[in-house]
Amino acid sequence: MWMGLTMGERKAVTKQLALRYQSAGRAVKGQILTELVELTGWRRDYARQALRQALEPPGLRRVRPGRKPVYPADLQPALVLCWAVLRGPAGKLLAAATGYLVPMLRAERVLDITDAQADLLVRMSAATIDRRLAREREKMRLHGRSHTKLTVRSSPSLTVSRDWLHSTIGGGARREIRRFSFDHRLGRGES
Template sequence: MATRRAVTQAQLAKWPKASRAEKSAILDAVVQLTGWHRDHARKAIRTLLADPDRATRPRTAREPVRTYDDATVALLARCWAILDGPSGKRLHPAVPDLLSNLARHGRLTPTEQAVVEAVLRMSPATIDRRLAPHRQGLVAGKGLSHTRPGSLLKTSIPLKTWAEWNDTIPGIIQIDLVGHEGGDNNGHFHYTLDATDVATGWTETITVKSKGERIVATALEQLRLRFPFHIAGIHSDNGSEFINHHLLRWTTSNQISFSRGRASHSNDQAHVEQKNWSIVRRNVGYYRYDTPRELDLLNQLWPLISIQTNLFLPQQRLISKTRTGARVQKRHDTAATPMHRLLTDYSDLVHDHDARHLDTLHRDTDVEDLKHRIADIQGNLLELARRRGAVQRRAKTNHVYLSRRKISDPKRANPDESTTQTKRAS
């Protein structure tokens, strides 16, 4: 813009005394150098002639135009907090259902009723702009990986890579374990088993006291009963808690297909890996949980999280991903809740009894009261973590062998020593 103003300024001295043909030539030169439209170039010259100091004077900042008042933004922030802080593209489809739920359970005051229409008119981009101050201070952590290779039984379990999940129907779930070690993976601590349906995004979780083979299989049986549709297949990583004879016999006896991803390729089970963060870590953090009281609180929390996530919180699915050089362009569908996807796209796979139960649960659940109950349990978990204090990471019990201190350096033979091994007599 500075260069364009300089070019225009250079033509001002000729303009007042120029003839019609000369003015046309001046306009041609300005248009060619700046890329402006001819009418805009003529307007810029006339403006600078009327106010010569305009080119050097800083431009006055435009006053912001606010379409939505503070009451509207406050109600929007309340909806955002109830659904655990989703993005604008996920929150926008959920706002009508959420406001209807709040009004049905008497959660809206007369003042808030008046701004409901304004909240419903907000676009996803406007939602993100108005909620930007509320997102400040939200940080993410990083945990440890507890996956240990399974046995040679892997040769009996077929592989399934990331490219084979496009045409999946409900009933094919991915499973994974999330450890609550608090930064120190020595000793005993609890694990959360996460199971996600690939087609609908329906997710169920349960916490177990360890990752023993029988304990994991028993927890998986409990999770299978929580899904509102038949489980036909299970996909896991290569951890020894999944790749074992006990779980293979359980899947075979229940006529459930069993597959696994490639080692060191977490993208083969990307659906459940994403839920490990968005559901498990966002709700219980990276603290250490290893007591019976904490185990009980965690298993009280997950059924409430299931209702919030599967019935009220929309999710987006990736439609396509195009790579052009170093640029990756992704396209997602319109956000929808897992219940909506299940009852709309796969209604023939849901029993009428289960469909009626989901509709009743969705209608009768007070979503704000649900959020308060979730926050109470999370507060108890935080208090227990605060009383424990900071967890000091200790060295592993086999750290001496991992550091190779017990392994002596190989000795080279002296020049006068023979390196020929003595042969045993026949």
């Protein structure tokens, strides 16, 4: 019967049983496996795999060195400036425009970068531009409910006007106004 052990307890039990499992014969291995299945609630094939792996030394993960950045961090302000001059276009549009925008801004002395940096900025792909400008776009995004549209029902001035109209005009006058506006739409009303 499975006893509801925590994962740490299951690993400790597995390690202890794995020491016996390694040097045991076939019949004893079956008993150890049955004991582990009853203790942990695992299936036999998973328990067998856990017993084998419990004695293996943990594999050392090879840490790969990261790629050397192609575009230095000091290029970011120039990219943001180009993006702002064009009023925040998408990366594809900005990538297409940097070919003429960067030399123009450098000629006007608005963009103070070296020739090598200018070359890197012009060669930057649209996807890289989008990744590099993600934080800037996030700063520009509207938050909260301030940018929601005002609905007619929630407008207090329209509600007051409607209430005023119903209270001041009687039933007959309302019918007359409706008929007049209908006739006007058909071109039969008086102007």
